[in-house]
Amino acid sequence: MIYFSELKGKKIYTDNGSYIGVLDDLTFVVNGTPKITKIVIKDSRRKFIFISIDYLSPKTNGLQQETIFISDKHQTSVIGENEMFVARNILDKQIIDLVGHKVVRVNDVTLQDKGELYITGVDIGFLGILRWLGLANLLSKAVHTPFNIHVVPKLLSWADIQPLELSQGKVVLKKEEKKLKKVRPEDLADYLEITNITNTHKIIKMLDDEQAIKVISNLNSNTQKALFQITKIERASKWISLLQPDDAVDILLLVSRRKREDIISTLSDVKRLELMHLIELSKISSIGRALTTKYLAVSSNDTVSEIINKIKKDTQDFPVLNYIYVTNENKQLVGVFNLHELLLQKDDVLVYKFMMQNVISVHLKTPQHIAVKKMLKYRIDALPVIDKSKRIIGTIVIDDLSQNILEKYE
Amino acid sequence: MNFGSFRRRLFIFLAVFGPATITAMADDDAAGVATYSLAGAKFGYSILFVLLIVTFLLAVTQEMGVRIATVTGKGLGDLIRERYGIRISLVVFIGLMLANLGTIIANFSALKATAMMFSLPAVPVIFGMVVISFLFVFKGSYKTNQNIFLLSTLFYIAYIISAFKARPDWGLALTSLVYPRGIELSKEFIFGSIAVLGTTITPWGQFFVHSFVIDKKLGIEKLPYVQFETYFGAFLTDIFSFFMIVATAATLYVNKIPLLSGEQAALAIKPFAGELAGTLFAVGLFNAAFMGIVIVSLTTAYAFAEFFGIEGSLDSNFENGRTFYFLFLLQLIIAATIVLFPFVSLFKIVFYTQALNGILLPIIFYFLLNITNNPNLMGKYVNGKFYNYFAIISSVIIICAALFTGISAILGL
Numbered sequence: 001m002i003y004f005s006e007l008k009g010k011k012i013y014t015d016n017g018s019y020i021g022v023l024d025d026l027t028f029v030v031n032g033t034p035k036i037t038k039i040v041i042k043d044s045r046r047k048f049i050f051i052s053i054d055y056l057s058p059k060t061n062g063l064q065q066e067t068i069f070i071s072d073k074h075q076t077s078v079i080g081e082n083e084m085f086v087a088r089n090i091l092d093k094q095i096i097d098l099v100g101h102k103v104v105r106v107n108d109v110t111l112q113d114k115g116e117l118y119i120t121g122v123d124i125g126f127l128g129i130l131r132w133l134g135l136a137n138l139l140s141k142a143v144h145t146p147f148n149i150h151v152v153p154k155l156l157s158w159a160d161i162q163p164l165e166l167s168q169g170k171v172v173l174k175k176e177e178k179k180l181k182k183v184r185p186e187d188l189a190d191y192l193e194i195t196n197i198t199n200t201h202k203i204i205k206m207l208d209d210e211q212a213i214k215v216i217s218n219l220n221s222n223t224q225k226a227l228f229q230i231t232k233i234e235r236a237s238k239w240i241s242l243l244q245p246d247d248a249v250d251i252l253l254l255v256s257r258r259k260r261e262d263i264i265s266t267l268s269d270v271k272r273l274e275l276m277h278l279i280e281l282s283k284i285s286s287i288g289r290a291l292t293t294k295y296l297a298v299s300s301n302d303t304v305s306e307i308i309n310k311i312k313k314d315t316q317d318f319p320v321l322n323y324i325y326v327t328n329e330n331k332q333l334v335g336v337f338n339l340h341e342l343l344l345q346k347d348d349v350l351v352y353k354f355m356m357q358n359v360i361s362v363h364l365k366t367p368q369h370i371a372v373k374k375m376l377k378y379r380i381d382a383l384p385v386i387d388k389s390k391r392i393i394g395t396i397v398i399d400d401l402s403q404n405i406l407e408k409y410e
Numbered sequence: 411m412n413f414g415s416f417r418r419r420l421f422i423f424l425a426v427f428g429p430a431t432i433t434a435m436a437d438d439d440a441a442g443v444a445t446y447s448l449a450g451a452k453f454g455y456s457i458l459f460v461l462l463i464v465t466f467l468l469a470v471t472q473e474m475g476v477r478i479a480t481v482t483g484k485g486l487g488d489l490i491r492e493r494y495g496i497r498i499s500l501v502v503f504i505g506l507m508l509a510n511l512g513t514i515i516a517n518f519s520a521l522k523a524t525a526m527m528f529s530l531p532a533v534p535v536i537f538g539m540v541v542i543s544f545l546f547v548f549k550g551s552y553k554t555n556q557n558i559f560l561l562s563t564l565f566y567i568a569y570i571i572s573a574f575k576a577r578p579d580w581g582l583a584l585t586s587l588v589y590p591r592g593i594e595l596s597k598e599f600i601f602g603s604i605a606v607l608g609t610t611i612t613p614w615g616q617f618f619v620h621s622f623v624i625d626k627k628l629g630i631e632k633l634p635y636v637q638f639e640t641y642f643g644a645f646l647t648d649i650f651s652f653f654m655i656v657a658t659a660a661t662l663y664v665n666k667i668p669l670l671s672g673e674q675a676a677l678a679i680k681p682f683a684g685e686l687a688g689t690l691f692a693v694g695l696f697n698a699a700f701m702g703i704v705i706v707s708l709t710t711a712y713a714f715a716e717f718f719g720i721e722g723s724l725d726s727n728f729e730n731g732r733t734f735y736f737l738f739l740l741q742l743i744i745a746a747t748i749v750l751f752p753f754v755s756l757f758k759i760v761f762y763t764q765a766l767n768g769i770l771l772p773i774i775f776y777f778l779l780n781i782t783n784n785p786n787l788m789g790k791y792v793n794g795k796f797y798n799y800f801a802i803i804s805s806v807i808i809i810c811a812a813l814f815t816g817i818s819a820i821l822g823l
Contacts, residue, residue: 092492094719105719107496129718132496194483226630 002064003123004086004109005131012041012068015057023068024048025087026117027079034119034158036111037083039068050077053117063117086119089163095122096162096191098183103194108132110155122161125154180207189218197226205235209242217247225254228263237266240275244319246292246400249278253289281393286368290400291385294318297325297392298351300334305347325384325392326355332390333359361386364393372401419635426635429626430472431643432559432705433619437468437610438566438647438654439702440520441513441760443695445609446651447675449602450658451667455583458655459590460603461648464610467804469644471611471775472619474782474793474801476640479623480633481791482781486620487716489787490777499717505770510614510710512763514741517702518749519756523674524695536750540742543704548735552625552724559705565697566650568690573653575687578660587652601818604811610648611808613770614709616778621712625723633791657691707741771812775805 010023021043027050028034039056041049055074056063079085086109097104107128112120123131130136140151162179180188180203192200192215200223204212216224216239228236228251240248240263252260252275264272274293281288296315298307307324315321324342326335335355345354361384362371371383381398438446449457475486482489491499518536525535546555582591593599619640628636658675661667669678680688708724711734715722722734749756779801782793793801 092495094488094492105491107719124719126718129496129500133500222631 001120002111002113002117003131004091004111005128007063007111008087010063010066010068012039012070014070014074015072019044020070021049023063025085026053027083027085028119029080030082030084036086036117036119037080038077039070040085050079051075052077064113090119090122093163094195095156096183097124097156097160098162098179099156099160103191104156108153119158121155121157123153123155127151127153181211185211185214186218188215189223193220193223197223197230200227201230209238213239213242216251217243221250221254224251228255229259233262233266237263241267241271244292245274245278245294246290249275249282250289252279253282278394281364284364285366286401287362287366287371287385287396288364290396291364291394292397293394295323295325295384295392295395296321297327297331300326300328300350300352300355302351303347304342304345304349304351307342307351308347320397323380323382323395325359325395326351327392330389331392333361333384333386333392335359336384359384362396363387368401371396372398375401422632423635423638426626426628426632427639428556428560429622430476430619430636430640431563431646432556433472433615433622434468434643434647435559435563435566435650436618436701436705437612437615438650438698439513439706440517440695440699441702442609442651443654443698444520444675445605446654447658447691448669449606450655451662451669451675451678453593453599453602454659454663455586455656456590456593456599457602457606457659458583458586458652459588459593460606461651461655462587464607465644465648467607467808468610468615468648469641470801470804471616471778471808472644473637473640474778475616475620476623476636477633477791478778478781478788479620480628480630480636481788483624485624485712485716486617486774486777487713489781491717491719493781494777502770502773503713503717505766505773506613506617506713507710509763509766509770510706511741511745512759512766513612513614513706514703514745515748515756516760516763517699517706518745520695521699521703522749524692524699527692533750536746539700539703540739540746543700543707543742544735544739547704547708547724547738548728550724555724556626559701562697562701563646565694568694568697569650569653569657572687572691572694573657573660575684576657576660578656583652583656583659604814607808607811608764608767610651611771613767613774614706616774617713618705618709621709621716625712625725657687703742703745707738710741711735711737765817768812768814768817772809775809779805 004026007023007026012020012023014020021041023039024042025040025048026036027038027040028036036053038050038052041051043049051070051074055071057069057071084090090109091106094103094105104124106122106124107126108123108131110120110123112118127136127139130139143151159179162183183191188203192203200219204215204227207215216227219227228239231239236259240252243251252263255263264275267275278291278293281291294315294317296311296318298310302310311321311324321339323336323338325333326337328334335352335357336359337351337355341354360374360378360380362374364385364387375381375383375398382395384395385393387393478489479485484492487499487503490502518539521539522532522536525532546558550558585591623636658669658678662669662675662678667678669675675691712722714720714737715734720733721731723731726734728735748759779793781787782801783798785792
């Protein structure tokens, strides 16, 4: 195990003894395994020289010696497109600990020499800090000899961390994508709220659409607003059309009017109408804001098996389906039932026979707290919203209102 | 701008209101009160001119701090750690911690002096303050702590009342702000001015306003309101300082009564301004000590969290914020213990603290200017050209004053 803190500052000479400078940094490849590619040397004029690690003199034991020797015939180069720095980009920076689910700071970087030099992980513990002061060994001895305690560094493996900052803008970190897929969208959203918005943007762009949407819908509104302000129109439109309509509308209402109009104008006609309609509703009341049009309504003459087919065909993109509403020929709400009740019936039963006719509902102008009270009283997590003629406009779920309730208590 | 939008802006301002004002008010900690009272007694209204200049300097430097905090979302400790590495971070942190400890000790000793003035036994008072401060920070959330801080600024009204009771020459006082009269540019006056500067613009002040803004978790769209609040806070605190100086200037300076230490101001002004003024002055000092003790200790705890990557927030529960709260408590205990032991020279501690602050301040301003001029970090919120000139000139003045203090304290002048 080699620690970067032990390497930094080592003197570097050529084989025939001429002094080049001190080791300042290392570069590594970003795609795949983090192999060390170049040594960055700071010479006496404080200029930085990049030399490929292949030029390490075969005579010596590589980087672990007191002094490092480079072949006389070395050539200098520059940092490559898919390379990053160990010290400038990883050391002292904040990273996501994917195992411990929190943001930590890198105190040291660990490397391993197996013919070629690789980064194995980072040290996030106190020992890492002491190592920079040359005190790590002192502490270990001081505690080991009298008390027989082994002081172990707190290490995280490279596979279990995700750098928060991606400074090489053009680089796509292939391995990082896979790591990010393992993180739950809710957790990733938490991390992205901490880091600056350019970074958030970069990371979300790396995700596939499905995961990106989940993460975006979990961000707080400040971050969502900032994110969409800096996202280009095409990508923003794509995200808006993929998001759940009520989430999309929330975001559209956050951004500037100019941005909103730009995004809406590039949407498909169907989507644009849907969202404009919801925007109009959201201007009316808080119920309107929380409203979604993703509900299933069936006719009172449908059979159980017909309804099951409808569910399979029409509700693919619903975030959740608990209740199914029943309407008559005039599209008025006449009944409701839940999935449990549906599945207990035989296939050919007509729905009006088992639906609940006394439907709890709210109107657009119903105050928010009344809606919440109803949901709590009757133990249902969604309510249909009806107009004066008892026709369904949409539904609200308790999740959307619970955010507002939570804020009142905080 | 119709009335609706004004109201909306007002609400946003009130929501944002807090960090900069509190930091500025904490400048009126016990040491601050002592310094201003002493300055007023020694130099009369002529020192008010210096106060006005210092107010502007405070506003500018605080503004840079809150701008960095809001734009980058990172604390000063975070940024220093990320840009300059562990070793420099450690040096800065140790310096800050020691300097802050000195300030906390100064506040505790002022508390002790005030207690004795009220004929209260010192030990229970100090012990009580440690317990109250710890519970306040540990049990309170960011919001309650912020609101209590803001409420306690009302205590400073005590000084306004004291000042009125002293029946000063208001005309002279107010004009002295812009047109100083009767200044003798003596060594004493220069030292006095620098003392006023040094108690207002402090290393911990820079760190605290930064960390406190971040702990409040404001979005960048709130930046104009935060900037406005910075100026508001700076002026507010120095309005109170104004009254402190006037109170002693009108009573002690005018009657040529020498004042030995700031704590005695409360007693000293009694014969001239009445019992109530004296008592209010002392009560104000009590509150000032509380603010200073809590806020400066918080600064060190925040700084440690930022430098070394642990969780540190007033909203942290016990599980996550253990080290943060422990550090907070540790400083209180150390400071209280030192103050209660009579063989330690508090005077020397205060002196060394001033020296340390004097050395830290230039370093911190170097970092601040570096960061606010870096477009990679600040984006479009980099220092504008004119603002930069102003900021640099302010920093140079502060740095010179700070170095002057530092060096003279070390050389024992």
